[in-house]
Amino acid sequence: MDNDVSAGSTTTIVGRLALGITLLAFGLGYTDLIDGVTAADAVSIAHYVGGVALFVAGLLALRDRDTANGTAFTVLGALWFTWAVSAGAQASDNAAGLFLLLFALVALSLTAAGGDQLTRGTYGLFLVALVLMAVARFADNDSLTKVGGWFAVAAGAVAWYAATAAMAHWPTALPRRAAGRGVTATG
Numbered sequence: 001m002d003n004d005v006s007a008g009s010t011t012t013i014v015g016r017l018a019l020g021i022t023l024l025a026f027g028l029g030y031t032d033l034i035d036g037v038t039a040a041d042a043v044s045i046a047h048y049v050g051g052v053a054l055f056v057a058g059l060l061a062l063r064d065r066d067t068a069n070g071t072a073f074t075v076l077g078a079l080w081f082t083w084a085v086s087a088g089a090q091a092s093d094n095a096a097g098l099f100l101l102l103f104a105l106v107a108l109s110l111t112a113a114g115g116d117q118l119t120r121g122t123y124g125l126f127l128v129a130l131v132l133m134a135v136a137r138f139a140d141n142d143s144l145t146k147v148g149g150w151f152a153v154a155a156g157a158v159a160w161y162a163a164t165a166a167m168a169h170w171p172t173a174l175p176r177r178a179a180g181r182g183v184t185a186t187g
Contacts (some may be wrong), residue, residue, distance in 0.1 A: 011064060014059035015073040015164035016122075020082030022050030022080055023126065030149025039149075042047070043087045051081030072110050072123070075165050097137035104130035118162035118172055125155035 028094070029039030055077025062070030082099075091099075106125035111120055117120055132148030165172045 007062060009066065009069075011057050011066065013166050015054060015061065015069060016159050016166070018057060019073070019076060020158075020160030022046055022054070023122075023152050023159060025156075026050075027129065027149045027152030027156055029147055031153060032146060043084050044081045044134075044173060047084030050079075050097060051077050051084055053077075054080060054136050061092040065186050068113060068115060072113075075106055075110075079106070079185070081104045083108065092138060093137045097134045100130050100134035100181060102138060104134060115135075116162075116172060118158055120163070122133045122155050122159045124158045125158060130153060141170070141177050 022042070025042035025045040026039060028034060029037055029042045032104040054073050055127055058070050058073030058075070058077055060070075061067075061073055064070075066173065104127055107123050111127055114120065129148045129151035132144055132151060136144035136148060161170075164170065
């Protein structure tokens, strides 16, 4: 695979931007990096950008017969919409942890489904974030939640880069070394 990138479909770019922005806002809210910004501050972004816009991008991708992105965007749109409308609701830590674990299974499926390196990277980092946050809820561990937030930030940055790279024609693949090249033995 070379470092060139095709522009990709508009739907994919919009979906990646929506996912990236949502993951960045969500993750930063859990990291405590910005004074006074919490995960609750990401609810509007998660509701409209991550929920509604991502879901619509998924439906448009499905209409264009892009089943991989269509499935990913609609399911993740449902996740963000559900998270946003249930934010602030009284739920036990175990119920919240279960919700996160169930969507971690979705992220695992999306990661295993393949795609380019940036897509797998985004979903893989999001998977780690969800698992860490689920375990944190089960164990009542704020430090683990913060680490999960950082993984969500990383996933958001990768999704944002993927969308921007598609529009700007930036590289999207890591260069690979040719077989037999690299470390040489000296005698």
